[in-house]
Amino acid sequence: MDLKDFLQQEDFILKCQWGISMMNAKLQMINAELSMRYGRKVIHSYSNRIKSYDSIAAKLRRKGLAENAEEMEKHVNDVVGVRAVCTYTDDLYRIAEMLCAQRDIRLFKKKDYIRNPKKSGYRSLHLIFQVPVSFQEEVRWIKIEVQLRTGAMDYWAGLDYQLQYKKENREAKNIGKELKAYANAIEQIDSKVLELRKRIEAI
Amino acid sequence: MDLKDFLQQEDFILKCQWGISMMNAKLQMINAELSMRYGRKVIHSYSNRIKSYDSIAAKLRRKGLAENAEEMEKHVNDVVGVRAVCTYTDDLYRIAEMLCAQRDIRLFKKKDYIRNPKKSGYRSLHLIFQVPVSFQEEVRWIKIEVQLRTGAMDYWAGLDYQLQYKKENREAKNIGKELKAYANAIEQIDSKVLELRKRIEAI
Amino acid sequence: MDLKDFLQQEDFILKCQWGISMMNAKLQMINAELSMRYGRKVIHSYSNRIKSYDSIAAKLRRKGLAENAEEMEKHVNDVVGVRAVCTYTDDLYRIAEMLCAQRDIRLFKKKDYIRNPKKSGYRSLHLIFQVPVSFQEEVRWIKIEVQLRTGAMDYWAGLDYQLQYKKENREAKNIGKELKAYANAIEQIDSKVLELRKRIEAI
Amino acid sequence: MDLKDFLQQEDFILKCQWGISMMNAKLQMINAELSMRYGRKVIHSYSNRIKSYDSIAAKLRRKGLAENAEEMEKHVNDVVGVRAVCTYTDDLYRIAEMLCAQRDIRLFKKKDYIRNPKKSGYRSLHLIFQVPVSFQEEVRWIKIEVQLRTGAMDYWAGLDYQLQYKKENREAKNIGKELKAYANAIEQIDSKVLELRKRIEAI
Numbered sequence: 001m002d003l004k005d006f007l008q009q010e011d012f013i014l015k016c017q018w019g020i021s022m023m024n025a026k027l028q029m030i031n032a033e034l035s036m037r038y039g040r041k042v043i044h045s046y047s048n049r050i051k052s053y054d055s056i057a058a059k060l061r062r063k064g065l066a067e068n069a070e071e072m073e074k075h076v077n078d079v080v081g082v083r084a085v086c087t088y089t090d091d092l093y094r095i096a097e098m099l100c101a102q103r104d105i106r107l108f109k110k111k112d113y114i115r116n117p118k119k120s121g122y123r124s125l126h127l128i129f130q131v132p133v134s135f136q137e138e139v140r141w142i143k144i145e146v147q148l149r150t151g152a153m154d155y156w157a158g159l160d161y162q163l164q165y166k167k168e169n170r171e172a173k174n175i176g177k178e179l180k181a182y183a184n185a186i187e188q189i190d191s192k193v194l195e196l197r198k199r200i201e202a203i
Numbered sequence: 204m205d206l207k208d209f210l211q212q213e214d215f216i217l218k219c220q221w222g223i224s225m226m227n228a229k230l231q232m233i234n235a236e237l238s239m240r241y242g243r244k245v246i247h248s249y250s251n252r253i254k255s256y257d258s259i260a261a262k263l264r265r266k267g268l269a270e271n272a273e274e275m276e277k278h279v280n281d282v283v284g285v286r287a288v289c290t291y292t293d294d295l296y297r298i299a300e301m302l303c304a305q306r307d308i309r310l311f312k313k314k315d316y317i318r319n320p321k322k323s324g325y326r327s328l329h330l331i332f333q334v335p336v337s338f339q340e341e342v343r344w345i346k347i348e349v350q351l352r353t354g355a356m357d358y359w360a361g362l363d364y365q366l367q368y369k370k371e372n373r374e375a376k377n378i379g380k381e382l383k384a385y386a387n388a389i390e391q392i393d394s395k396v397l398e399l400r401k402r403i404e405a406i
Numbered sequence: 407m408d409l410k411d412f413l414q415q416e417d418f419i420l421k422c423q424w425g426i427s428m429m430n431a432k433l434q435m436i437n438a439e440l441s442m443r444y445g446r447k448v449i450h451s452y453s454n455r456i457k458s459y460d461s462i463a464a465k466l467r468r469k470g471l472a473e474n475a476e477e478m479e480k481h482v483n484d485v486v487g488v489r490a491v492c493t494y495t496d497d498l499y500r501i502a503e504m505l506c507a508q509r510d511i512r513l514f515k516k517k518d519y520i521r522n523p524k525k526s527g528y529r530s531l532h533l534i535f536q537v538p539v540s541f542q543e544e545v546r547w548i549k550i551e552v553q554l555r556t557g558a559m560d561y562w563a564g565l566d567y568q569l570q571y572k573k574e575n576r577e578a579k580n581i582g583k584e585l586k587a588y589a590n591a592i593e594q595i596d597s598k599v600l601e602l603r604k605r606i607e608a609i
Numbered sequence: 610m611d612l613k614d615f616l617q618q619e620d621f622i623l624k625c626q627w628g629i630s631m632m633n634a635k636l637q638m639i640n641a642e643l644s645m646r647y648g649r650k651v652i653h654s655y656s657n658r659i660k661s662y663d664s665i666a667a668k669l670r671r672k673g674l675a676e677n678a679e680e681m682e683k684h685v686n687d688v689v690g691v692r693a694v695c696t697y698t699d700d701l702y703r704i705a706e707m708l709c710a711q712r713d714i715r716l717f718k719k720k721d722y723i724r725n726p727k728k729s730g731y732r733s734l735h736l737i738f739q740v741p742v743s744f745q746e747e748v749r750w751i752k753i754e755v756q757l758r759t760g761a762m763d764y765w766a767g768l769d770y771q772l773q774y775k776k777e778n779r780e781a782k783n784i785g786k787e788l789k790a791y792a793n794a795i796e797q798i799d800s801k802v803l804e805l806r807k808r809i810e811a812i
Binding site: 040041044045047085087151152154155158159162163166169171172175178179182185186189192193196197199200201203 | 649650653654656694696760761763764767768771772775778780781784787788791794795798801802805806808809810812
């Protein structure tokens with residue numbers, strides 16, 4: 001089916017929103033449980049998006065695939081995305097574990113870009129889940145990418161994202177290098193902040 | 204365990220909220236799907252509550268049971284309640300069916316007070332589901348009562364509820380009788396409104 | 407300016423949403439205050455909409471006006487609409503009074519279709535307010551129509567609305583007449599329900 | 610009036626929530642306007658709180674004031690607090706300006722702890738506004754503290770807050786010193802991130 005038409009179908013959008021609302025409910029409950037356990041707010045902000053036609057088409061092209069709904073469903077795992085931003089790195093892994101322990105969703109793929117950052121310097125923990133969506137008397141499994149990040153990783157990623165649309169430019173290449181170098185500084189903040197928190201807790 | 208203490212435990216409250224948020228997500232998606240299918244808003248308002256200590260204790264007493272957490276868990280099915288109000292009676296049954304078709308929750312009990320109104324004249328469709336709640340690495344099943352009503356049933360029930368606290372009074376008994384007689388008028392409105400909608404759709 | 411272009415401008419949409427969110431905040435606070443005062447939920451559901459291009463254009467045409475942004479701003483008062491549905495008629499007037507007492511908004515027009523129903527049988531209380539919207543360092547006053555209704559008026563209106571698109575049809579004309587007759591029954595319910603509530607309160 | 614009783618009065622809580630909801634509506638609209646203007650999400654997370662009895666009492670004691678409602682209303686400016694967290698420092702000042710330009714609220718006090726950090730190293734922009742609250746036919750002006758911070762300032766503040774309850778301890782004093790030194794590192798991140806964003810925008 002034509003990709004653009006497919007993405008505009010009301011029932012496709014409904015299924016995506018269904019998945020988002022289910023995943024958000026899970027994240028909120030995990031946040032409530034952990035916040036209660038540790039006596040501090042664990043997840044600081046939530047966001048979500050359905051990938052735009054332009055981004056999906058570009059991704060299919062980069063992978064050398066045809067631009068249609070079938071290829072998208074097979075090969076694009078982040079059409080539906082949910083993001084949670086925390087303060088501390090260890091909380092990210094704890095949330096990931098708790099998501100994986102949920103029996104009604106299945107982990108499809110895990111990409112740990114915190115331990116293995118992307119070339120660009122990008123760091124985040126990505127989990128792709130398959131989530132059951134009840135729609136018109138049948139259950140369909142849709143993929144949802146959950147991105148877990150610290151605040152520090154998040155604003156690094158924000159800069160990187162703004163840069164992406166200007167990549168051809170020479171100055172952009174310079175900034176890109178600098179940003180990459182800067183990823184290390186960001187990582188050190190995360191470590192330092194985590195270390196301080198652990199020492200405070202140990203008092 | 205002492206009932207009052209049990210109800211105030213943070214993890215009990217969290218589990219209830221988890222159940223509410225899961226059930227709300229389901230109702231919202233069902234609403235989105237049906238509203239899309241029929242081109243009209245199907246669920247008009249949502250509400251939810253965790254039953255108060257006083258109401259639970261009163262219910263246990265009425266049933267001749269001891270006032271503790273174990274008896275509550277076994278015998279009080281509406282500790283957690285979710286309500287959806289619609290315009291048309293047939294939508295209530297459609298929502299009920301769609302909830303029952305969800306594979307991740309189990310219907311525990313169904314009480315059709317629309318076809319078989321209570322003595323008082325009370326009408327509503329009650330479904331008690333068992334819902335899985337992931338908490339501290341284990342899955343617990345909790346009961347949630349879903350009440351489905353039309354707007355007409357809802358304001359009848361509102362009057363009846365206000366009357367409950369004054370039952371000993373003689374004037375209250377008179378109003379009670381009148382209210383019961385009025386339940387029939389309410390029922391006729393629901394039938395008439397449904398009939399008109401069907402005739403409009405058939406044009 | 408061309409009407410369609412105007413309605414799609416991001417800053418027009420932002421201003422409308424600003425107005426909606428301000429009016430919603432007011433309604434919610436009034437609801438909280440009244441619900442506390444009377445010990446019962448006063449507003450049962452909220453909704454809002456920005457009128458579609460098609461509806462605005464049709465309204466301008468009916469009024470014999472040119473289809474552009476200037477005429478719309480001058481002559482269409484319900485481009486932005488907010489609705490609150492209550493159980494009891496007297497609550498509607500109380501909310502209206504409390505809105506009118508707010509010093510930061512101005513009442514522009516009041517249409518009491520409860521005391522003076524439309525020919526069709528339509529009943530609701532309409533208040534058009536001018537609301538200050540701070541945008542790009544200046545304050546603009548936009549109009550917002552607040553519709554206050556009981557649940558009974560609301561589903562009558564729902565049927566009437568569904569009928570509107572089929573008006574040419576002969577059967578539709580019959581249903582229209584029946585619906586109009588039915589408006590009286592609806593009115594009697596509202597009176598009866600209000601009377602019962604007052605008697606319960608007086609106990 | 611007794612402070613504890615005063616804080617538990619339903620109408621006090623309602624007035625506070627009224628203020629919070631009004632201020633949140635303003636921040637959300639400012640966010641919408643700026644996000645549209647700059648093509649990036651400006652405010653990343655919102656939170657709010659009504660100060661607890663314990664914190665208010667402690668503050669009154671520190672100031673050598675009597676513990677009652679009158680002294681609180683006169684001398685405690687942050688009983689109601691709203692916080693917005695952004696990525697970039699310049700956005701904080703822009704939001705502050707836009708809040709100050711709103712004609713229906715009045716700036717009562719401004720404390721720029723970004724340019725003049727507290728001794729502890731704490732940085733944030735604090736604005737105390739007086740906000741009109743319509744309640745029971747009269748308008749009361751209540752104070753609301755708006756805290757504007759970057760994400761980096763926010764997690765520094767989070768650590769500092771966790772430390773506060775353990776201040777007597779010797780290890781806590783050491784961590785305190787380290788945290789203060791660390792405030793500079795945090796400041797440099799904010800500057801660097803802002804510089805990179807400006808260079809990217811200038812391409």
